[in-house]
Amino acid sequence: MTTTPFKFELISQDGQARAGVFHTPHGDVPTPIFAPVGTQATVKSLTQRHLKELDAKLILANTYHLYLRPGDDLIAEMGGLHQFMSWDGPILTDSGGFQVFSLSKTRKVDEDGVTFKSHIDGSTHRFTPERSVEIQENLGADIIMAFDECAEPYNRQYSEAAMHRTHRWAERCYAAKKRSDQALFGIIQGGVFPDLREASAEYIAGLDFPGNAIGGLSVGETKEEMHAMLEIVNSILPQEKPRYLMGVGTPQDLVTCIKRGVDIFDCVLPTRLARHNAAMSDNGRMNMMNAQYTRDERPISETCTCYTCQHYSRAYIRHLIQANEMLSGTLLSIHNIHTLLDLACNLRKAILNQQYNEFAGKYLSNFTK
Amino acid sequence: MTTTPFKFELISQDGQARAGVFHTPHGDVPTPIFAPVGTQATVKSLTQRHLKELDAKLILANTYHLYLRPGDDLIAEMGGLHQFMSWDGPILTDSGGFQVFSLSKTRKVDEDGVTFKSHIDGSTHRFTPERSVEIQENLGADIIMAFDECAEPYNRQYSEAAMHRTHRWAERCYAAKKRSDQALFGIIQGGVFPDLREASAEYIAGLDFPGNAIGGLSVGETKEEMHAMLEIVNSILPQEKPRYLMGVGTPQDLVTCIKRGVDIFDCVLPTRLARHNAAMSDNGRMNMMNAQYTRDERPISETCTCYTCQHYSRAYIRHLIQANEMLSGTLLSIHNIHTLLDLACNLRKAILNQQYNEFAGKYLSNFTK
Numbered sequence: 001m002t003t004t005p006f007k008f009e010l011i012s013q014d015g016q017a018r019a020g021v022f023h024t025p026h027g028d029v030p031t032p033i034f035a036p037v038g039t040q041a042t043v044k045s046l047t048q049r050h051l052k053e054l055d056a057k058l059i060l061a062n063t064y065h066l067y068l069r070p071g072d073d074l075i076a077e078m079g080g081l082h083q084f085m086s087w088d089g090p091i092l093t094d095s096g097g098f099q100v101f102s103l104s105k106t107r108k109v110d111e112d113g114v115t116f117k118s119h120i121d122g123s124t125h126r127f128t129p130e131r132s133v134e135i136q137e138n139l140g141a142d143i144i145m146a147f148d149e150c151a152e153p154y155n156r157q158y159s160e161a162a163m164h165r166t167h168r169w170a171e172r173c174y175a176a177k178k179r180s181d182q183a184l185f186g187i188i189q190g191g192v193f194p195d196l197r198e199a200s201a202e203y204i205a206g207l208d209f210p211g212n213a214i215g216g217l218s219v220g221e222t223k224e225e226m227h228a229m230l231e232i233v234n235s236i237l238p239q240e241k242p243r244y245l246m247g248v249g250t251p252q253d254l255v256t257c258i259k260r261g262v263d264i265f266d267c268v269l270p271t272r273l274a275r276h277n278a279a280m281s282d283n284g285r286m287n288m289m290n291a292q293y294t295r296d297e298r299p300i301s302e303t304c305t306c307y308t309c310q311h312y313s314r315a316y317i318r319h320l321i322q323a324n325e326m327l328s329g330t331l332l333s334i335h336n337i338h339t340l341l342d343l344a345c346n347l348r349k350a351i352l353n354q355q356y357n358e359f360a361g362k363y364l365s366n367f368t369k
Numbered sequence: 370m371t372t373t374p375f376k377f378e379l380i381s382q383d384g385q386a387r388a389g390v391f392h393t394p395h396g397d398v399p400t401p402i403f404a405p406v407g408t409q410a411t412v413k414s415l416t417q418r419h420l421k422e423l424d425a426k427l428i429l430a431n432t433y434h435l436y437l438r439p440g441d442d443l444i445a446e447m448g449g450l451h452q453f454m455s456w457d458g459p460i461l462t463d464s465g466g467f468q469v470f471s472l473s474k475t476r477k478v479d480e481d482g483v484t485f486k487s488h489i490d491g492s493t494h495r496f497t498p499e500r501s502v503e504i505q506e507n508l509g510a511d512i513i514m515a516f517d518e519c520a521e522p523y524n525r526q527y528s529e530a531a532m533h534r535t536h537r538w539a540e541r542c543y544a545a546k547k548r549s550d551q552a553l554f555g556i557i558q559g560g561v562f563p564d565l566r567e568a569s570a571e572y573i574a575g576l577d578f579p580g581n582a583i584g585g586l587s588v589g590e591t592k593e594e595m596h597a598m599l600e601i602v603n604s605i606l607p608q609e610k611p612r613y614l615m616g617v618g619t620p621q622d623l624v625t626c627i628k629r630g631v632d633i634f635d636c637v638l639p640t641r642l643a644r645h646n647a648a649m650s651d652n653g654r655m656n657m658m659n660a661q662y663t664r665d666e667r668p669i670s671e672t673c674t675c676y677t678c679q680h681y682s683r684a685y686i687r688h689l690i691q692a693n694e695m696l697s698g699t700l701l702s703i704h705n706i707h708t709l710l711d712l713a714c715n716l717r718k719a720i721l722n723q724q725y726n727e728f729a730g731k732y733l734s735n736f737t738k
Contacts, residue, residue, distance in 0.1 A: 040692040047699065048680060070663070070688040078666055078684050086680040294439070297447055311417060311455040315447050319439040323409040326695055330416065
């Protein structure tokens with residue numbers, strides 16, 4: 001597998017926390033980094049100019065959703081995902097595995113792949129490792145993911161079987177990959193079981209992917225269990241390759257998981273909270289619908305430098321929500337994504353300055369919820 | 370009534386079409402101009418940066434809506450509408466009259482004012498000319514409107530009574546106005562009846578407002594009737610004051626009404642069409658949901674310079690619509706508002722170059738619907 005356009009530079013370490021740069025064909029991704037999610041080739045409610053202004057360095061799109069609508073063949077015909085969604089920076093696509101396994105009632109797994117029904121129209125579809133890679137090659141993201149099976153975290157027997165299948169599928173994805181301008185990451189599974197996580201990290205690390213992902217976490221287990229699994233996995237994964245913790249997280253997750261050696265995060269949380277009228281802040285979440293903001297002239301956060309906080313008051317945002325105006329979703333998405341990107345940026349600086357624990361401790365102590 | 374910050378300069382005329390500049394405390398408004406509508410203190414789905422990038426010179430907000438929610442007292446407390454909605458350019462508010470008279474089943478008119486029920490919670494409220502001016506002074510727009518009664522256009526008896534009441538109310542608004550940094554415009558009524566329109570134009574012109582508005586058009590009458598009324602009214606209104614045709618219009622309306630001496634327009638059409646998946650173009654409307662755009666890599670309009678057309682394809686916009694992504698509303702609003710602002714700009718240039726009829730004829734002949 002040729003991955004020449006990709007190179008991970010580890011610049012600094014503070015404890016297990018790492019600062020680096022991942023070079024991709026569409027630009028450099030400084031790590032640690034948070035990737036906003038554009039499920040259907042759009043980070044909900046934001047134009048690409050908003051994302052550029054937010055200085056987003058990496059965005060994620062979902063293979064399952066784009067395969068179903070508008071179709072990966074259509075996106076390939078339109079010049080690939082970058083051109084289709086007018087985003088010239090790095091993009092990561094997941095494998096479709098997580099979404100397919102979430103459709104627990106309508107999917108059927110066998111050794112070769114998964115048959116599932118579309119959530120849109122109930123039609124039957126099939127993903128195999130080879131098909132997932134083919135779809136992701138049609139989409140054309142910079143970073144693509146191996147097709148994996150995400151088990152329920154507490155089911156030992158299922159977790160073990162899913163882990164082994166994930167390993168066999170990882171090899172098939174590796175073999176199926178054709179494009180040299182995409183980096184394929186392997187995925188580690190193993191539920192909340194230390195021995196399985198250890199075995200999975202060793203197996204996946206042995207396949208020599210240009211980056212490694214940790215799947216099957218933040219799916220119902222406790223934070224303590226998640227942290228324990230990260231510590232096991234990251235003690236095994238090679239230092240010289242980026243580590244991506246899939247589907248995580250909150251501001252606190254960024255702080256506690258970067259501390260444990262994670263480099264890349266993605267989560268729908270900032271845009272989902274925005275659609276539910278919640279603002280993220282360095283002190284916790286704010287429900288902007290609350291009556292207390294009715295005449296509050298302050299921005300969401302008085303220290304925030306985002307476009308929303310530089311231009312709009314809490315009173316105005318509350319008014320938009322009360323009046324069912326969609327601008328509230330846009331303004332809160334801008335603020336929430338800024339909050340996570342800014343936090344990742346500050347955590348990176350703290351690593352470079354060898355002040356990670358000090359910064360992290362202070363940050364976490366400010367959280368009220 | 371002091372209106373020193375306001376001055377209308379008539380720069381050029383081509384037939385009855387006029388090019389000018391209306392100076393306001395928040396900036397100059399080149400005329401002819403189209404004002405995007407921000408009913409609830411937000412031009413739906415757009416940030417103020419979008420509006421600045423679109424080079425909008427004047428925006429409109431609705432007194433009825435803002436009085437009910439969040440309340441004009443709250444907006445005054447937050448520093449007025451400019452600060453509340455973070456728009457430092459000129460703003461125009463209507464008087465609330467049109468909305469109140471649209472609530473035909475729940476409102477009751479008497480000589481002193483109108484009692485009506487809120488569309489939000491059914492609560493009872495009352496507007497009088499004095500109260501409308503007071504609310505608009507709380508909101509603090511640059512241009513405010515006299516409280517008028519908009520009759521059904523074909524009812525002669527009602528139109529005549531409403532016109533006379535509108536005149537008496539205009540005098541009361543004139544007398545009630547206190548702030549010197551707002552320009553109060555009078556409104557002409559009279560339905561589709563030439564003698565009433567003539568009488569109303571003479572009466573309102575005689576009150577010497579800094580600008581005059583033409584109300585009660587585009588409410589069900591034919592285009593021919595609207596044009597005939599405009600010709601009568603504009604032959605009477607003073608040349609040296611701006612003329613505002615309320616609630617109009619389409620691209621064709623701009624072309625045909627500027628030709629008849631109108632300077633200012635406003636309409637919800639561009640943002641409303643955007644929410645219904647329609648793009649305006651110089652050749653007519655396009656339903657972006659249509660299957661013909663599925664794999665269409667072209668922008669909505671190949672000659673358009675708006676952000677949407679510079680960055681996104683018809684195929685992408687159709688995908689957003691199919692996937693129920695709100696970004697489609699934002700992108701179409703940007704394009705549609707650009708289309709009307711750009712048209713007004715080109716019509717202004719044509720007036721300055723004494724080529725209005727040539728430009729207008731060519732433009733209208735390109736329209737397919």
